[in-house]
Amino acid sequence: MNLFRSFLLILLSLIIASGAVHSQYQVRRVVIDAGHGGRDPGAVGKHSKEKDIVLAIALKTGEYIEKYLPDVEVIYTRKTDVFVELHRRAKIANDAKADLFISIHCNAAKSYAVYGTETFVMGLHKSDANLEVAKLENAAILKEENYADIYDGFDPNQDEDYITLTMFQNAFLEQSTILADEIQRQFRERVKRKDRGVFQAGFLVLYHTTMPGVLVEAGFITNGSDERFLISSDGQVYIASAIYRAVKSYKEEMERKDNKAQQIVRESVKDTVVASLPEVFFRVQFTSSKSPVTFREKKYRDIPDIKEYRQDSWYRYSSGNFKTYDEAVKHQKFLRENKKFKDAFIICFAGNERISVEEARKLTKN
Template sequence: MGTDINNGKLCTIHIPIYNTLIILLSLFILSASSPADAAVRNWVIVIDAGHGGRDPGALGSFSKEKDITLPIALKTGEYIEKNLSNVKVLYTRKTDVAVDIRDRAEFANKNKADLFISIHVNWAKQKNIRGTETFVMGLTKDEQNLEVAMKENEVILREDDYTTKYEGFDPKSPESYIMFSVMQNVYLSQSTDLASRIQTQYKERVNRVDRGVKQAAFWVLFMTTMPSVLTESGFITNLEEEKFLNSEQGQDYIASALYRACRDYINEMDKKSGVELADNTSSPAPDTEKPVKQPVSDAVDIAFMVQIATSGSQKEIKPENFRGLKDVIELKSDDRFKYATGKFNNYTEAVEHRKKIEGIFPDAFVIAVRDNKILPLQEALDKNKRN
């Protein structure tokens, strides 16, 4: 059992009126001294939800690629616009419509986008294949990369006049890909930079299997004239990943990962070019609002936390009520109110955390949590092992 916290007292802080005035005054000065005309670079990001309309993209056992890429694209854009004041987001599609590959790229070129992100879901014959990979434009001898590109490029076969529009290119013939060899990807290093940030986010924050950053000849990337990536956010042919990608939480995790990667890329580029940073660092990132902070293992979504208290009455979540701890959450429980701190995707880290707070909560113990509900620890450990 955790420590009962019946001794938590409400404490009211009285701020003298002149302090309030000083705070208000400095807020006013601060806002006046951060002019909107500071040399903040204005970025344009085009987010491209793969497929749409008559083109379903890859098919899973119960869903279509086009219906997964759209919500992820919209959520990603939402995060970016909400948190990055210096970025404008444009979408190649916001509804279930077909958009020609060429038009997607032209849209980005015409709008002078600084970044282009095409969101897709992968397909494989073998159902056990899983993980994420992010592509940049390039020629490859790797057969697997070529296969992914061929599959994504096949879309153009559904377009009218594709032979004239795509210079006689046959997406299904490997020989056709020779034509890309004349091209030099001037944005290779920037595209690769963004792609690796995306993969890192997937791996470290969303716990996805990392299949790496790869090169292949995708038409949509070939035609854009800015750093561009095509990200495959999981396999629709893997049932577990298909479920994850169709869940709201899964889509949210992927979108958050994409947002973070963009944010870090933009901040880094702005820093390099000596441009004053927009107040991106101070704006609340989704991790303070969404449970993306320590993404948990796969579709199972199990996290390990440290339970510090149970109580017959509900406590207001604030540090004073929990001996100064700031990250306490209330867990769903049938009888008593339970409170826990820390959130980890592996058991060992949770044990470490328990040791750290032993001084203030000697009776704290590690629990497994899914959807804010406590699970039997052994069951969680077994499931975690299997992933």
């Protein structure tokens, strides 16, 4: 078999694998997560508590989605003033096989002058300010019993722990960012709020979810004007409708793109047998690109078993096929250090289904 033919075969198998791994992504189930609750008030302002504001916004957001997007089911992590652990919030979303996770919060700053909206996606923080927001939100686990056991010794106040946490970067980074950008655009253009931007940081609640997700900071409760807006009924309606509109346009965009991608995959899969895959396996995603990568260059030669999968107009490439997490970590290190793919991260599957690293580690331990 000549080289080019084998290259073609590899490419074909990549496309097939992508079809097997990626079932059609539609937005059918959305989890709305009102931050904090019960014994955890969240950030506290002069006249209000974060937990009350975000519950009101969450319920309104869900109401709009249910009313105007009748094919979407809304699932709440809480509908009343109760305490819900962060890992349980994620479990609610994972068990429901939700397509989208939206966590709603209010921000706090030492300076009363700071105001505006921010939306976060899971990833490595690029500034101390972003790290501080994650610390503030993750501190909710200190109110949970057995948090050290449940979160594998994660300490919300330790900077180093955030590096480890974000080793497993959000595999849904692009999708989550599309939604985050849309939320900020709605806040800026339709609600005239200050748009402070879209950022990455290590949020436990997003880390534990296995679908695209964002954490919205709807304003600073520590700023007088932001707080007045957030506690007003009008303000809550505006914020909720902005999030609803962002979900709507995200859904439209995803389903349009996804259908295109699916067609391509289906055409290539015709007349071909899909190889069966081991129960639980680990791969390392090392790059993604807006246009397909050919991997003809020398430097790719010793990267084993490269697979492509296309989703929402991005081509994602992963390598390796490991039965254990430790092998995957070794391979990740190789890709990061020897191959200079500094953002390479581990992804896991059970059969055709994408699962969280945490879940895969649990399954392979037994």
